Amino acid sequence: MSKRDSSSKDSGARNNPGVDLVRSEAPSELLRELVAHLRQNRTQLREEWVVRITETRLLTAMTKEEIFAEATSVYDSYVEALETEAFEALQAYARNLSERIIPRGVETHEVVGIVLLLRDVLARSLFAKYQTDFKKLNRILDAYEPAANRIANTVAVGFVQERERVIRQQQEAIRELSTPVLQVRERLLILPIIGVIDPQRARQLTEQLLRGIRTNRAKVVVIDITGVAAMDLTVANNLVQTVEASRLLGATVIVTGLSPEIAQTLVTIGVDLGKMNTVGDLQGGIEQAERLLGYKVEKLAEPR
Amino acid sequence: MEVPILKQGAVLIATFQAALSDADLNHLRMGLVQQVVKFRSRAVIVDVTAMDVMDSFASRTLREIAHMIRLRGAETVIVGIQPEVAFAMVQLGLTLEGVATALDLEEGLAYLTQKFKNTD
Numbered sequence: 400m401s402k403r404d405s406s407s408k409d410s411g412a413r414n415n416p417g418v419d420l421v422r423s424e425a426p427s428e429l430l431r432e433l434v435a436h437l438r439q440n441r442t443q444l445r446e447e448w449v450v451r452i453t454e455t456r457l458l459t460a461m462t463k464e465e466i467f468a469e470a471t472s473v474y475d476s477y478v479e480a481l482e483t484e485a486f487e488a489l490q491a492y493a494r495n496l497s498e499r500i501i502p503r504g505v506e507t508h509e510v511v512g513i514v515l516l517l518r519d520v521l522a523r524s525l526f527a528k529y530q531t532d533f534k535k536l537n538r539i540l541d542a543y544e545p546a547a548n549r550i551a552n553t554v555a556v557g558f559v560q561e562r563e564r565v566i567r568q569q570q571e572a573i574r575e576l577s578t579p580v581l582q583v584r585e586r587l588l589i590l591p592i593i594g595v596i597d598p599q600r601a602r603q604l605t606e607q608l609l610r611g612i613r614t615n616r617a618k619v620v621v622i623d624i625t626g627v628a629a630m631d632l633t634v635a636n637n638l639v640q641t642v643e644a645s646r647l648l649g650a651t652v653i654v655t656g657l658s659p660e661i662a663q664t665l666v667t668i669g670v671d672l673g674k675m676n677t678v679g680d681l682q683g684g685i686e687q688a689e690r691l692l693g694y695k696v697e698k699l700a701e702p703r
Numbered sequence: 704m705e706v707p708i709l710k711q712g713a714v715l716i717a718t719f720q721a722a723l724s725d726a727d728l729n730h731l732r733m734g735l736v737q738q739v740v741k742f743r744s745r746a747v748i749v750d751v752t753a754m755d756v757m758d759s760f761a762s763r764t765l766r767e768i769a770h771m772i773r774l775r776g777a778e779t780v781i782v783g784i785q786p787e788v789a790f791a792m793v794q795l796g797l798t799l800e801g802v803a804t805a806l807d808l809e810e811g812l813a814y815l816t817q818k819f820k821n822t823d
Contacts, residue, residue, distance in 0.1 A: 609786030616806055640793040647789040647798070649782070649805035649814075674800075 429542040434482040436528060437521060445474045448513075448520045457512045460503045469496065470513075477517060481546050486553050493557030501558075501565055510558045511551070518547045578604055580611035586618040587688050588650075589681070593626030601637035605644060612650045619688040620645055623681045625656030635670040642675055651691060652676060655684035706731045708738055713745040714815060716808070719753050728764040735768055739777045745819065747772050748811045752783030762797035769802040778803065778818070782811035 437444065449470050452458060458466050472492070480489040497510070525543065529536035573594060581589050590608055612620065622641070624630075630638075642652040654677045657665075678684040689696060704727060709716045715738060717731060735747055749765065751757070769779035780803045784792070792798065805811040 605790055606786065609789055613786055613806065616810070618806075618810075640790075643798045644786075644789040644793040647781075647784045647792060647804050648786065649810055 429539055430481060430484075430546065433525070433539055433543055434478055436524070437478045437481070440524060441474065441478075444520060444524055445470055448474065448517050451516045451520060452513055455512065455516065457509045457516070458500075458505060460505055461500070469500075473513075474517070477550060480550050480553075481543075484546065486549065489550060490553055490557055493554045494561050497558045497561035501562055507555070507558060507562065511555045514551045514554045518551060521547070578607065580607055580615075582615050582617070583685065584689065584692065584694065586616060586692055587621070587685070588612065588615055588617045588619075589621045589623060589685070591623045591626065591681075594628075596627060596630070596634045596637070598633055598637065601634060601641070605637070605641045608641060609644055609648060612645060612648045617650050619651050619653065619691050621653045621655055621681065621684040621688055623656045623684065624654065624661070625658070625681065627656075627658075627661065630661045630664055632668050632670070635665055635668065639670065639674065646674075651688075653678055653684045653688055655679065655681045706734075708734055710738075710742055710744070711812075713743075713819070714812065715739060715742065715744045715747045716750065717747065718750040718808075721753055722756060723754075723761070725760055728761060732764060732768050732771070736771050736775060739772055739775050744777055746778045746780065746815045748780050748782055748808065748815070750783045750808050750811075751781060751788075752785070752807065754788065755785060757784075757788045757792055757797070759795060759797060762792060762795075762799065766799055766802060769799075778815070780805055780811040780814060783807050 449463075449467050452466055452470070453463070458469075461469070473496070476489050476492045480486055500510075522540070522543070525536065525539055529539060578590065578592055578600075581591075583589050588608075588611055590604070590611075592604065596604070608620065608622075611617065622638075624638075638654070642654070645652045652675070654675055656679075657677060676687075678687055686696075704720060704723065706717050706719060706723065706727065708731075709718070715735065717735060723731070735749075738744070739747055747768075749768065751765075754761070765781055769781070772779045781799060782805045784804065803814065805814050
């Protein structure tokens, strides 16, 4: 294969002196030619690209107009990056784009997909333009491919980095989101726990609850763990510790909302729940707490 | 420093003033156990509000006091454990099981009053 390639190249060089000229062109000149071509056919190529995006069902979270608007700016940045070989601007644009589209639920494969589609569309246009001049096509592609791959890389990495930054930010937010200790009646607190409990958060929770018991002079606390998806041995022990520490402050703890899965886990790992007072749901827990505190809630009339 | 033991009706109240030495704790234990019968008290309240550290010896002594006083026919309520102390205690596994606890002196007295009313 390579043999035939090289022989055809040789014969081409002999037959067409222009090829030698092309060969001597610097890659930057080729790129300049390429950029000129892409600028010239901007409207048509961009539209073709958008059609391909829609066909492959990428960016379904965005409207057609939005895709077209983004496609235009991506196209221009792309061509600019090819021309200047400076990727900082593209990087900044990719980050900016990611910032805008990540909240809309755009996935990594979609972003990588559209950039690869653009690469393909442009490559096809090059095939069409230079189909009569195979040598020149090769040279153009030699200049184009590394740059295009680097652009695809830059955009993908930019997107993933932005995504990771968003994830980190959200984790931080979850951590900082203090679990509220709420007073629902005099001397009755509820502590709804939502999300993942790690040892650090468990400690924070317990400290907050104990302080809450002291400042509100609570006698009964309802800890609702309906929003806790899973519980391991450490977390279960933390919960037991919270209950015991609350008791040392003279407060009774009622735990509500244990899901069947958590109940199963706790039984399997053999956590001692003898000291724990558990009720099925938050309503039942609050009702029991009211009984403990001597409240009697009565319905006065049918609701209107 | 010795812990004063006050008599309030049928209740004896011992208030810890500051961090106590082991000897003070032993002294308090003997004093309470003797006086609870001497004054025919029905209950003892130990107020530990001033203690910002509770070591294992203090914790064990408190539990022993409670159990000895039960054997002498009265009940013990530990009141005023600080949130930080409570957290440290459970982490050390010192949970004072079988001993009544209350938020502060007022709560402890309310608890006992309620209890006396129920048993009278």
